[in-house]
Amino acid sequence: MELLINVVLLGLLGITAIAILTTRHLFVATMLAGGYSLTSAALLVNLDAVDVAFTEAAVGAGISTVLMLGTLTLTRRREKVKKDFRWSPFLVVLATGALLVYGTVDMPAFGDPNAPALQHIVPEYIAGTRDDIQIPNIVTAVLASYRGYDTLGETAVIFTAGVGVLLLLGRRREEDEEAGTRRPERDA
Amino acid sequence: MLELFLAKYNYWIVILLMMTGLYIVVARGNLVKKIIGLNVFQTSVFILYISMGKVAGGTAPILTGRDEIFSNPIPHVLILTAIVVGIATTALGLAFVVRIREAYDSIEDDEIDDAEKQDMARDLEGRLP
Structure with missing residues (x-):
């Protein structure tokens, strides 16, 4: 069941990403990006990353959508359609994707309990959270204690x-005009 | 065959999402669209990391006193940091877009390029006696 939810949600994300690519209306693209973030938050819950999921739902689907909408009100809603399809970006993306797929061949299977990433320091952090830090949430313990300096850097x-x-x-527009950095000839 | 497919499915979809985001960033001229593409790329990387930390039959890494299998908490911490840094870069990028629009009255990269060329030509003319 868990695996089925995983497959369906990832499929939905793929469809949303393609829709974002094809739409020319920036408002639609912004809303789809919000939906994309929310879907990925649901997926993250399914992948046991509950802390990440609510941060993604609040920040990715909430704040970033609001920022995008604010930008759209200050700029414009439609994207210019360019008729000519250029092959070079498409080929670059295709080649990069092929290389990355080649890289997955050596990766441990999804959900593998013997994956190398789980062997090194994770058991120590789990035991340490239980015995030394004594709070239930391991993610909080790592974030604020073991990797506290990372979090400090993040705030910086x-x-x-x-x-x-x-x-x-x-800086306001009038100041710019006084300083001459704004180019008044292009004022619409 | 199905087993192999399911074992790598997450990674492959993540790569599809990543490449869609990269394509939007590279091929689309609109600056807001580029930033949306960057966000798509970013989220796909989050899913890649979290997928690598997932353990089959595991639960969220919260101690309950019972003996349970936990998914790897370290990617979760890394990605929590990455989400917050991501919103910071998005905000800065969008602020740049607003400023560019104020200065050039356009958010399409080819139009900005043309305006830039005109400005350069005018500046060069102005410098001649």
Whole structure:
């Protein structure tokens, strides 16, 4: 049953991705991207990653959709249709995909309990969470304790991005015109 | 045959999603569409990592006191970080799109390219006596 849900949800994700590729309406693409994130959150629950699933549902399907919609209101809704189909991107993508499929040949089977990734440090973290940290959620223990510096670095990244967004959007148009950096001839 | 298919199915679909995202980033000229493609790519990488951590018959890595098999918690932690960093890059990218639109009145890469060329030509003209 678990495997069936997995297969169906992944199929849905594939269909959504193709739909995002083919649609020319940016609003539709944004909504499909939100649905894509939500479907992947459901899939992540099925793959036992509950913490990741609710972060993905909140951040991927929620905040990023809101940001996209905000951008669309400030820009435009439709994508320009280019008639000419160019082969070079398609071939590059095809070649990369073929290489990656070739790479999966050596990967352990899905759900394999003897996979190398499970052998090294995972048993120590599980035992350590039970004996030393003594909270039920192993993911929280690893995130905030064993890999606490990673999380600190992550907040630094978010801070930097926030400062970047403020620097880009904080300046008002009038100031730009005074400074001459805005090009008034292209004002529509 | 079915067994082999199911053993690699997750990875193959992930590769399909990844390549769809990459194709959108490379082949589509619209900047918002490029960022959506980047998000599709990103989510597919999340699924790849989480799929590698899944153990058949395992449960979510939360201690209940009973003796259970847990899926690998380390990919979960990595991906939690990646999701948050992903939204940060998306926000920054979209801010750039808004600024580009303000400066060039377009979010299509070929139009921006043309405008850039015109600007360069004008700047060069202005410099001549």
